[in-house]
Amino acid sequence: MSAQPEALIFDVFGTIVDWRSGIAAACKEAFERKQIDHDPHRFADLWRDEYQPAMERIRSGGRGYVALDILHRENLDRVLDKTGLAPRFNAAERDTLNHAWEQLPPWADSVAALQILKQRFIIAPCSNGSIALMTRLAKFGGLPWDAILGAEIARDYKPRAQVYLASCAALGLEPSRVMMVAAHNDDLEAAAAAGLRTGFFPRAQEYGAAQKTDLEPSQDWDLVSSDMTGFASTLLNAPV
Amino acid sequence: MSAQPEALIFDVFGTIVDWRSGIAAACKEAFERKQIDHDPHRFADLWRDEYQPAMERIRSGGRGYVALDILHRENLDRVLDKTGLAPRFNAAERDTLNHAWEQLPPWADSVAALQILKQRFIIAPCSNGSIALMTRLAKFGGLPWDAILGAEIARDYKPRAQVYLASCAALGLEPSRVMMVAAHNDDLEAAAAAGLRTGFFPRAQEYGAAQKTDLEPSQDWDLVSSDMTGFASTLLNAPV
Numbered sequence: 076m077s078a079q080p081e082a083l084i085f086d087v088f089g090t091i092v093d094w095r096s097g098i099a100a101a102c103k104e105a106f107e108r109k110q111i112d113h114d115p116h117r118f119a120d121l122w123r124d125e126y127q128p129a130m131e132r133i134r135s136g137g138r139g140y141v142a143l144d145i146l147h148r149e150n151l152d153r154v155l156d157k158t159g160l161a162p163r164f165n166a167a168e169r170d171t172l173n174h175a176w177e178q179l180p181p182w183a184d185s186v187a188a189l190q191i192l193k194q195r196f197i198i199a200p201c202s203n204g205s206i207a208l209m210t211r212l213a214k215f216g217g218l219p220w221d222a223i224l225g226a227e228i229a230r231d232y233k234p235r236a237q238v239y240l241a242s243c244a245a246l247g248l249e250p251s252r253v254m255m256v257a258a259h260n261d262d263l264e265a266a267a268a269a270g271l272r273t274g275f276f277p278r279a280q281e282y283g284a285a286q287k288t289d290l291e292p293s294q295d296w297d298l299v300s301s302d303m304t305g306f307a308s309t310l311l312n313a314p315v
Numbered sequence: 316m317s318a319q320p321e322a323l324i325f326d327v328f329g330t331i332v333d334w335r336s337g338i339a340a341a342c343k344e345a346f347e348r349k350q351i352d353h354d355p356h357r358f359a360d361l362w363r364d365e366y367q368p369a370m371e372r373i374r375s376g377g378r379g380y381v382a383l384d385i386l387h388r389e390n391l392d393r394v395l396d397k398t399g400l401a402p403r404f405n406a407a408e409r410d411t412l413n414h415a416w417e418q419l420p421p422w423a424d425s426v427a428a429l430q431i432l433k434q435r436f437i438i439a440p441c442s443n444g445s446i447a448l449m450t451r452l453a454k455f456g457g458l459p460w461d462a463i464l465g466a467e468i469a470r471d472y473k474p475r476a477q478v479y480l481a482s483c484a485a486l487g488l489e490p491s492r493v494m495m496v497a498a499h500n501d502d503l504e505a506a507a508a509a510g511l512r513t514g515f516f517p518r519a520q521e522y523g524a525a526q527k528t529d530l531e532p533s534q535d536w537d538l539v540s541s542d543m544t545g546f547a548s549t550l551l552n553a554p555v
Contacts, residue, residue, distance in 0.1 A: 199450075206486065209462075213461060
């Protein structure tokens with residue numbers, strides 16, 4: 076890798092925070108309160124399954140930009156319908172459950188690694204989450220971002236090139252001066268196609284013990300590490 | 316004041332950072348290197364004098380949104396012309412001098428007060444500075460913002476209502492849940508008209524020892540303190 080990037084922009088759901096455990100924990104609590112017998116991890120997976128289709132309706136141009144908070148809330152309605160749990164949750168209870176997306180635990184190494192990287196680089200999320208969602212998530216988990224970039228800046232959703240490019244432009248940087256960091260190969264494929272640098276480390280437990288995807292880099296990304304701590308120290312010790 | 320706000324958004328130039336001392340210091344260094352005999356504080360004032368007219372060309376609709384970094388650079392050209400110093404600075408030297416806006420010293424109490432306020436509130440700049448400028452200024456001075464809001468989110472300039480409203484909307488909050496904090500009464504007048512709460516403390520040295528404006532609140536703002544430290548402790552100790 077030649078001269079170092081000036082900024083690192085990060086995928087968040089899965090790369091920085093453990094969305095599945097966080098959503099499952101919130102569902103478990105809600106289900107227990109209502110004496111509902113339903114596997115909370117299964118519910119979390121079903122909720123997340125609605126994520127890509129909901130964004131695709133926007134990416135395809137069929138619908139204008141709507142913040143992810145609202146898509147999550149709509150998706151919750153769908154999953155409650157599909158699981159037959161709809162009669163058990165009124166609107167206020169659904170709103171409350173939807174706020175679980177603002178309170179997801181960072182992976183154990185995320186905060187320390189971000190603090191290290193922040194010493195030398197501008198660090199910001201480039202997530203499909205809204206500014207409101209990313210701001211509250213950062214406050215909940217202590218994520219020390221320098222700015223909040225991503226989908227809302229671009230008013231479109233990853234992997235559309237505009238999301239990466241608008242995030243670089245908001246920092247006044249050419250894409251070649253920015254590294255997209257993600258535990259998801261498809262995110263990096265899109266960022267690389269838009270001219271950004273790429274950094275990868277796996278999050279092998281994102282989908283639980285049986286995960287089969289994104290365990291390895293699919294390409295020769297600019298920087299690959301086996302975990303985020305190693306990623307941060309490699310980048311910080313690389314020649315400027 | 317009734318229930319507390321959830322977020323505080325801040326004016327930055329003058330309220331959080333001492334732009335005049337910072338710009339004058341950068342000019343002094345540049346002038347000394349070139350053996351130019353010109354009062355650097357006078358030059359800083361002239362540069363800032365171009366600020367409102369440049370934004371007004373955008374606010375009036377005569378020009379589309381252009382980031383403040385570019386306006387500052389154009390304004391520098393104007394001031395160099397007016398002072399007869401234009402022949403002494405080539406384009407690269409002007410670019411370098413323009414970066415002084417990214418390296419302005421916070422007032423002595425700003426960082427500690429923001430750290431206190433960050434414990435309870437979402438804190439973000441609502442400045443006319445761009446995301447790139449605000450991000451670098453925060454990194455330079457250690458300003459612990461939770462997000463970067465303001466003009467670029469709205470693609471317009473204060474005191475247009477849209478800048479305050481877009482900043483609230485980006486946090487998913489009604490204006491009544493957000494307090495605009497500034498050492499400038501006109502900023503608060505515009506924010507109050509847009510439905511936000513208002514907080515004021517003076518920065519009596521912003522324009523130097525002879526300053527005559529904004530030494531006192533012009534109205535009964537929601538919270539008024541004599542300094543930022545007092546402002547922070549009053550707000551933090553107010554009933555929730």
